[in-house]
Structures are given as C-alpha cells and as structure tokens.
Amino acid sequence: MSEIRGCGGTGKAPHGATGRGPDPLHDSNRRGFLGSAVAALAGVALAPGIRLIDLAGARAPEQAASGKVRWGMLIDTSKCATGCNDCVSACSRENGLQDTGRPRTDAQWIRKIDLRDLRSQQQHSAPVMCQHCAEPPCVDVCPTGASFKRADGIVLVDKHTCIGCRYCVMACPYKARSFVHQNLADQKPEVPRGKGTVEGCTLCVHRVDRGGGPACADACSAAGHGAMVFGDLNDPQSAVAQRLRELPNRALRADLRLDPGIRYSGV
Amino acid sequence: MATIIHRELSAGAWRYYGPLLVLGAIIAAGFAAFVHMETSGHFVTGMDNQVVWGVPHVIAVFLIVAASGALNVASVASVFGRVAYKPLAPLSALVALALLAGGLAILAADLGRPDRLIVALTHFNFKSIFALNMFLYSGFFAIVGVYLWFMMERRMNRYSSAAGLAAFVWRLVLTTGTGSIFGFLVAREAYDSALLGPAFVVYSFAYGTSAFVIALECACRWDGRSLDPALAARLGKLLAVLVAAALYMTAAFHLTKLYMTRFHGIEAFLLADGGVYTALFWLGQVGIGGIVPLALLYAPGTGGTRRGVPAAAVLVTLGGLAQMYVTIIGAQAWPQPIFPGWEESSAFFDGEIHPYTPSAPEVLLGVGGVALAAALIAVGLKVLRFIPDPCTDSSSPQPTSPPARPR
Numbered sequence: 001m002s003e004i005r006g007c008g009g010t011g012k013a014p015h016g017a018t019g020r021g022p023d024p025l026h027d028s029n030r031r032g033f034l035g036s037a038v039a040a041l042a043g044v045a046l047a048p049g050i051r052l053i054d055l056a057g058a059r060a061p062e063q064a065a066s067g068k069v070r071w072g073m074l075i076d077t078s079k080c081a082t083g084c085n086d087c088v089s090a091c092s093r094e095n096g097l098q099d100t101g102r103p104r105t106d107a108q109w110i111r112k113i114d115l116r117d118l119r120s121q122q123q124h125s126a127p128v129m130c131q132h133c134a135e136p137p138c139v140d141v142c143p144t145g146a147s148f149k150r151a152d153g154i155v156l157v158d159k160h161t162c163i164g165c166r167y168c169v170m171a172c173p174y175k176a177r178s179f180v181h182q183n184l185a186d187q188k189p190e191v192p193r194g195k196g197t198v199e200g201c202t203l204c205v206h207r208v209d210r211g212g213g214p215a216c217a218d219a220c221s222a223a224g225h226g227a228m229v230f231g232d233l234n235d236p237q238s239a240v241a242q243r244l245r246e247l248p249n250r251a252l253r254a255d256l257r258l259d260p261g262i263r264y265s266g267v
Numbered sequence: 268m269a270t271i272i273h274r275e276l277s278a279g280a281w282r283y284y285g286p287l288l289v290l291g292a293i294i295a296a297g298f299a300a301f302v303h304m305e306t307s308g309h310f311v312t313g314m315d316n317q318v319v320w321g322v323p324h325v326i327a328v329f330l331i332v333a334a335s336g337a338l339n340v341a342s343v344a345s346v347f348g349r350v351a352y353k354p355l356a357p358l359s360a361l362v363a364l365a366l367l368a369g370g371l372a373i374l375a376a377d378l379g380r381p382d383r384l385i386v387a388l389t390h391f392n393f394k395s396i397f398a399l400n401m402f403l404y405s406g407f408f409a410i411v412g413v414y415l416w417f418m419m420e421r422r423m424n425r426y427s428s429a430a431g432l433a434a435f436v437w438r439l440v441l442t443t444g445t446g447s448i449f450g451f452l453v454a455r456e457a458y459d460s461a462l463l464g465p466a467f468v469v470y471s472f473a474y475g476t477s478a479f480v481i482a483l484e485c486a487c488r489w490d491g492r493s494l495d496p497a498l499a500a501r502l503g504k505l506l507a508v509l510v511a512a513a514l515y516m517t518a519a520f521h522l523t524k525l526y527m528t529r530f531h532g533i534e535a536f537l538l539a540d541g542g543v544y545t546a547l548f549w550l551g552q553v554g555i556g557g558i559v560p561l562a563l564l565y566a567p568g569t570g571g572t573r574r575g576v577p578a579a580a581v582l583v584t585l586g587g588l589a590q591m592y593v594t595i596i597g598a599q600a601w602p603q604p605i606f607p608g609w610e611e612s613s614a615f616f617d618g619e620i621h622p623y624t625p626s627a628p629e630v631l632l633g634v635g636g637v638a639l640a641a642a643l644i645a646v647g648l649k650v651l652r653f654i655p656d657p658c659t660d661s662s663s664p665q666p667t668s669p670p671a672r673p674r
Binding site: 113140 | 305307308309310315316317319320378379380381383384386387390391392394395396397398401448451452453454455599603604605606607608609610611612613614615616617618
C-alpha cells in the first residue's frame with residue numbers, strides 16, 4: 001500500500017509545479033518544454049510504482065481483484081513440525097483473535113491437526129484453514145450471499161450481510177468457519193469482526209492486497225521452516241507454482257471436487 | 268350427512284384467558300432467553316463451534332416440518348375429496364400457519380444477527396436452498412392464508428379445492444426443501460443423501476397430523492366437549508398409516524447409508540454406540556415415536572379411541588423431536604473427516620465426538636416458539652369460527668357409533 005500511495009503523491013507533484021504562477025513571457029516553446037517535462041517527471045515517478053505493483057502482484061485500492069490471479073498455498077507437511085504453532089500464533093496476532101478461555105466457542109481461523117496413520121504409525125502435522133475453494137460450499141449455501149469468492153480466489157465473508165445463520169459452518173468440509181460467540185474488543189482496524197457473524201481465514205487479504213503474504217506463511221518462513229509457500233497459482237514463475245510442479249501434492253477431501261487453493265504435500 | 272357449522276371457542280373468560288396467560292408467560296420467558304442470548308452472545312448456550320445448531324433448531328425444524336403436515340387433513344378433504352375431513356379443514360390450515368410462525372420465530376431469534384432479518388429478506392443467493400426456503404415459507408403463508416379464506420368465506424368456497432391443491436403441492440416442495448437443507452450437506456457424513464428430502468416429507472405427514480390431533484383434542488376439551496369417537500377412529504387410521512410410512516423412510520434412509528462403507532462409522536455411532544443419540548434413535552424416534560403409537564392405534568381397547576388417538580399423537584410428536592435431535596445434533600457431534608484414513612487430533616477438537624448439552628436459554632427459546640404457535644391457535648379459535656359443531660365425523664350416519672379400529 002505504501003508504494004501505491006507514494007505513486008499517487010508523486011503523481012500529483014507536477015500539477016503543483018504547473019500551478020506556481022503563470023509565466024509572464026508565455027512562450028509557447030517554454031510551454032511545450034514544461035509539458036514534456038511534466039510528462040517525463042510523471043513517468044519517472046510512476047514507473048517504479050507500477051513496476052512494483054506488477055512485481056509484487058499487488059493492486060491499487062480502487063482496482064478490483066483480478067481473475068488472472070489465483071492465490072493459493074502449498075503446505076509441505078514434511079517440513080511442518082509437530083508441536084510448532086508459529087502459524088497459528090501469527091494468525092491470531094495478525095487478525096486480533098483472542099483466547100477467551102472457552103476453546104469450544106473461540107474462533108479458530110487456522111489450527112494444527114496432528115495426524116497418525118493407524119497402520120504404519122506414520123505421523124504428520126499440518127496446518128488447516130479455509131481452503132479457498134474454487135467451488136466453495138459455504139458460498140453455495142449462504143442465503144444472503146455474505147459468503148463470497150473474490151475473482152482472485154480468496155473466499156471471504158461480508159460482515160455487513162452475514163446474518164449469523166451458521167449454514168456455512170455446517171457446509172464447510174474443512175471445519176474452517178467459526179461463529180463469533182461473544183462481544184469483541186480491541187479489534188484490528190484492518191480485520192473487521194463482529195459478534196453473531198461467521199468468519200474464517202481471509203488469507204490475510206489486507207496484506208495480500210498490499211503485495212504481502214498471509215501472516216501464517218510469513219511466520220513459517222521467518223522461523224526457517226518454509227512449510228507454507230504462498231503465491232499465485234496461475235503464475236508459472238511463482239514459487240508456489242514451481243513447488244507444486246516439483247512435489248507430489250493433493251487437495252484435502254479431493255473426493256468433493258471443490259478445487260481448493262490450498263494444497264498439501266507429504267500426507 | 269349431519270349439518271355442521273363452525274363456531275368460535277366458547278370457553279368463558281377465565282377458562283380462556285387463564286391458559287392464554289400461561290402461554291404468554293412462556294412466550295415472555297422465551298423472549299427473555301432470546302434477549303439474553305443476543306446481548307451476551309451464543310456462548311451462553313450449549314452451542315459452540317463444533318455443534319453450531321442446537322435445541323432451537325431441533326424444535327424450529329420440527330415445527331416447520333409439522334406445519335406442512337398439519338395441512339394433511341385439509342388436503343385429504345380438498346384434494347382427495349374425503350368429505351369426512353372437510354369440517355376440520357379450516358382448523359388444519361390454522362394449525363399449519365401457527366406452527367410455521369412458531370418455527371420461523373425460533374429460527375429468526377437464534378440468528379447471530381437477528382437485527383439483520385431485513386437483510387435476509389432483501390439479499391438472496393438463489394443457489395442456496397436456505398434462501399429458496401424463505402420464499403417457500405412466505406409462499407406457504409400466502410397460499411394457506413388464501414386457502415383458509417376460500418374455505419371460510421362462503422362466496423369463495425367454490426375455489427377452495429383449487430387453493431387446496433396449490434397448498435398441497437406447495438407444502439410438498441416446502442418440506443422437500445427443508446429436508447434438503449440437510450441432504451445437500453455433503454460435508455457431513457450423517458447427511459449427504461438425496462433421501463432426506465422425501466424422508467422429511469413423510470415425517471411431516473406423521474408429525475403434522477399428530478400436531479393437528481393434539482390441537483383438535485385441546486380445542487374440544489377447552490370447549491368443554493370431547494372428540495367424537497368415530498372422528499377419532501378416522502384420524503387414528505390416518506395417523507397409523509403415516510407413522511408406519513415414517514418408520515419405513517427411517518429404515519430406508521439408514522439402510523442405504525449402511526450400503527456405503529464410508530458411512531459405516533457414522534451409522535455405527537448413531538445406531539449402536541452414540542450414547543444419547545443412539546438412545547434417542549431407538550427409544551425416541553423408533554420406539555416412542557413409531558412402534559408404541561402404532562401399537563396404541565391398533566391395540567384392542569385403545570385403537571381408534573378418543574383417548575388412544577391423542578395419546579398416540581403425543582408420542583409421535585415426542586418421537587419427532589427425538590428424530591430431529593438425532594438428525595441435527597447427532598450429525599454435528601460426529602467429527603468431520605478432513606484427512607480420511609488418518610487419525611486426527613487438534614486444539615480445535617478434530618477427530619473427536621463433540622459434546623453438546625442444551626442450556627436453559629436455548630430450551631426456553633424453543634419452548635417459547637411452541638407456546639407462540641399454541642397461542643396463535645388459541646387466538647384464532649377465539650376470534651374466528653374454526654371449531655366444527657358438532658365435532659363429529661360428518662360422514663358417519665350415527666355420530667355416536669362405537670369406534671372402528673384402524674385396519
């Protein structure tokens with residue numbers, strides 16, 4: 001966001017320069033020169049910002065999400081340690097999720113599931129959150145359309161039209177939706193929440209729209225695990241697309257054919 | 268055929284307003300529970316993020332399903348031309364409307380944001396069976412309301428058959444839609460079945476007829492009269508067939524699930540080792556709600572009598588509530604397999620049977636909805652002419668003839 005705002009500010013500067021007072025000589029050559037200079041300055045000022053937006057996959061606030069992008073993630077369970085909760089803690093910090101001491105009613109946007117194969121006794125641990133399905137059942141069942149999917153594949157809840165019927169919670173195969181059971185305080189301005197509405201992982205959409213990545217994946221990388229790789233699934237050059245090509249991976253509950261944006265490797 | 272007129276409830280002031288005050292107190296308690304739940308948040312209920320639909324939904328869905336079936340008597344009269352039921356048809360429509368209102372009131376009061384009800388009525392996702400049901404419910408009010416008007420307004424009587432047919436078709440669609448709310452949930456192993464729509468239709472026949480019999484019995488008693496034995500016998504026969512059909516649908520539903528290996532876990536949970544859910548299924552849904560009423564309706568001594576039939580109706584109602592508890596809460600208690608084939612555990616209770624204990628506020632909310640339905644019927648009985656006089660089987664040549672046993 002800061003780059004984008006910088007672009008806008010710099011873009012306005014030439015207008016300020018032209019408004020400093022008319023030239024008494026009013027020479028047309030000078031006018032032409034000024035015009036060219038303004039255009040050049042504007043180009044020089046805007047180009048890096050545009051390039052940055054392009055490189056980061058970010059977009060200006062007034063631009064709609066693009067269907068050319070499909071945000072997703074690869075979770076490599078071979079790198080995900082049992083007992084490590086870095087992603088869960090980062091999610092709670094980023095989104096202002098608080099522990100009320102009532103775990104059964106507390107919202108949980110991401111959790112670690114410990115897995116054990118009963119025959120081989122093989123063990124794994126995997127973070128599970130909203131899978132940002134291409135065919136999301138939560139969107140299908142929502143009576144008011146509050147559950148919706150953005151063009152870039154991120155599944156969200158419109159907090160203004162959610163009536164708290166919890167049908168999406170019933171419909172989600174990943175148990176990824178939570179209902180807010182109590183009054184909230186100290187909310188994060190960028191992550192609006194509300195008592196009596198349903199919520200779930202937003203893939204840290206406020207960060208993604210600024211060219212960043214979800215807090216969970218960033219925390220996993222920062223801790224040196226690298227078990228969560230986030231990026232544009234549609235971009236063959238993205239790290240996530242490359243890793244998806246390298247590693248055998250699968251969707252959770254692939255039998256339901258929901259085409260989730262989150263893929264798992266190692267389990 | 269005896270000439271039958273309809274009249275208002277003739278109970279005197281105290282005899283009428285006394286029970287109505289009791290109902291009012293229960294409604295007030297339900298309203299207080301609603302305010303408590305909405306101001307504090309749903310953590311004061313037994314519901315949580317594992318079991319998100321609780322007792323309010325059990326009672327609400329039961330009432331909605333029963334509302335559809337309560338219209339049976341009217342449909343049998345108007346659509347299938349059984350004149351014996353015709354005097355009872357207006358009351359049947361009143362019970363249907365009241366039950367639906369009670370059920371919807373509970374559902375609306377249990378929303379996380381009931382203040383946004385207007386959003387639910389102005390924003391529609393037409394792919395959602397929930398949204399479609401809103402049209403089906405409001406349409407039901409409209410169609411049954413018109414049907415009732417046509418039945419009660421002499422000048423419009425000639426159109427009542429057509430309205431009855433429309434209401435009959437509409438309620439079949441409505442109950443299919445209600446069952447499909449669950450049937451379409453492929454993520455839940457207890458659901459994921461196309462049979463739930465038709466099963467709910469058949470259940471609605473049994474529950475609704477029972478609710479109607481209870482309402483009729485209460486109305487007659489309130490009016491200081493007793494149900495005509497011949498009429499009781501006729502209603503008993505109808506109820507017996509419908510209860511048997513409900514048992515058949517229950518068997519068909521679970522047998523088809525058992526045919527598929529991936530559902531063996533949930534079926535074993537519900538039918539064999541699910542604790543309260545297994546008990547409610549066998550003792551409540553099958554026993555109290557099915558086999559015992561059938562026995563009552565067919566047994567010598569009680570079969571088709573004016574005591575036996577209402578008793579059977581009460582049992583079917585209790586069994587229906589048990590069925591809804593198993594269907595709605597039992598399904599959520601069973602963990603969702605996210606990594607099928609793996610043993611799962613997490614801080615979010617993956618891989619565990621989820622406990623659920625109803626709290627007082629949510630029970631009060633549900634009971635308040637039932638009281639609302641009862642109060643609406645009571646007010647309707649007093650202000651409009653719903654009670655047939657005499658309260659007899661109009662097709663019977665001898666109203667006092669001994670009761671016939673259902674065959």
